[in-house]
Amino acid sequence: MATITKRKWKTGKGEPREAWVLAYTDQAGKRHKEQFPRRKEADTRRIEVEGQVSTGAFREDAKKKTVVDAIDLFVKHLEKRHEREEKVTTMYLRNTTGQLNTHVKMHIGHIKLSELTARAVSGLIDTLKDAGVGIPTVRRVIGALSRALRYAVSQDMVAANVAQGVRVTSKRGEGSEKVTPPSKAELAAIQKAAREVELTLVATQPGKRPKGNQPPSWLTLGIMFAATTGLRASEQWALRWGKLDLTAGSVKVDTRVDAFGTFSVTKSEAGTREVPLGAAHVNALKQWRIDSKFAGDDDFVFPDTEGSYTRHTNFMKRNWKSDKKTERKGIIELAAIEDIGWHALRHFAISTWIEAGLSPKAVQTLAGHATFQITMDRYGHLFPAESHKIAMDKISSDLFA
Structure with a gap:
């Protein structure tokens, strides 16, 4: 009492x-x-x-411990899992730590766990929105906070996870996950620009392999590979020849590499998949394997100039966008199109699958999405509605007959 x-x-x-x-x-x-x-x-x-x-x-601890204490304990837990290589990559660890330290500790870190309420979490959301933080980032921050509190519950620091179930709402269209893939004309411009970059390399370095800031000799092929297979950059740069079946025409995706050089399994279980390759693409890859100095089963299909994996950040700075140091124009500038990222090539690939008539479930499988909901949230608007129109035509003709 x-x-x-x-x-x-x-x-x-x-x-x-x-x-x-x-x-x-x-x-x-x-x-x-x-x-x-x-x-x-x-x-x-x-x-x-x-x-x-x-x-x-x-929970007695909830009276004494603050949100900061819960976050610090959670981060230590993640660091231990990272050391044991238990599905915590360097990228995930740094991103989660940064989100919690930058956005959560600053605003509600002082609150005692016993006094933390769903209303306080909603207040944090409003504060971040008012500060101009984008909706996708706010959602990631609240997700990280919810995971930290869930761990605090498991450690008897607090009785309930008050962040669980708190939604990050937005204006209509704001923070939407729907994607707009590049057009075929834009991809053609990107390919033409990549070829120009490669020809420049041949003219300046005749008979020599590219070095330093020079573009890789697989540049055009690498772009087409991303635009047809839909592999994420982390999956493409980790791909080795042994994962390609150039007889059957398929690529097995089961590994990724992050920005810190950590190799791990794919983003989710669904990410482990097999993607078919078209005949023209198979022929191009066969020729590239003949031309490449790094053609062993354990070698990377798209290596850097030394045969190691391609570091995405460096690749983007040196080839995709203009290099201010060397005053060399990047592919996007040469293509004279709106600035887009490499990930847009994945969007393009998925949009062509949809255009070719693949079912939503097949698209989910080939894209390696963890859930069907992700596929429909991002690409549902791209699926043709012709069948819907046919159904409506039939209904109306029956009614007006």
Whole structure:
């Protein structure tokens, strides 16, 4: 049973002061006292405590520990998993830590876990929006906070994960996951520009392999590979010849490499997949394997100039966008199209699958999406509605007959 009593005293200057003291006993028989400036706050806490004690959900640590403590404990947990290589990549560890430190600790890190509510999480969302943080980033931040609190629950720091179920809403169209792939004309311009870059290399380095900031000799082929197979950059740069079946015409995707050189399994179980290759693409790859100095089964299909994996950030700076240091124009500038990223090639590939008539489920499988919902959220608007029109024509003709 919890009780609330009023406490009065005088300050050193003789000024009267008062507070409301909540006293209660937890399920282990330990006595607790908490002080509040207003009766309403004490009553709110009393109701919460009585509910937790009666259900056995009371956590003493929640009175003392803050959101910062929960985050720090969660990050240490991730660091240990990373050391043990338990599906925590360097990229994931750094991104999650950065999101929690930058956006959560700054605004609600001081709040005691016992006082953290869903309303406080909603307030954090509003604060981030007001600060101009994009909706996708806000969603990632709240997701990271929810995972941190879930771990805190598992460690008996707090009774409930109040961030679970809190939604990040947005204006219509804001933060939408729907993608707009490059057009065929834009891809043709990209291919032409890539060829120009390769020809420039041949003219300046006749008979020599590219070095330093020079483009790789597989540039045109690499772009077409991404635009037809839909592999993510991390999957394409990790791809080795042994994963290509140039007889049957397929590529097995089961590995990725992050920006820090950490090789791991694909993003999700669904990411492990087999993607078919067209005959023209198979022929081009066969020729490239003959031409490449790195053609062993364990060699990378799209290596850097030394035969190691291609570092995506360096590749983008040196080839995709203009290099300010060397004043060499990048592919996007030469193509004279709107600035897009390499990932747009994956969007292009998926859009061509849809145009060719593949079912949504087949698209999900080939793209390696973890859920069908992801496929439809991003690409559902691209599926042709002709069958819907045919159905409506039939219905209307029957009604008006």
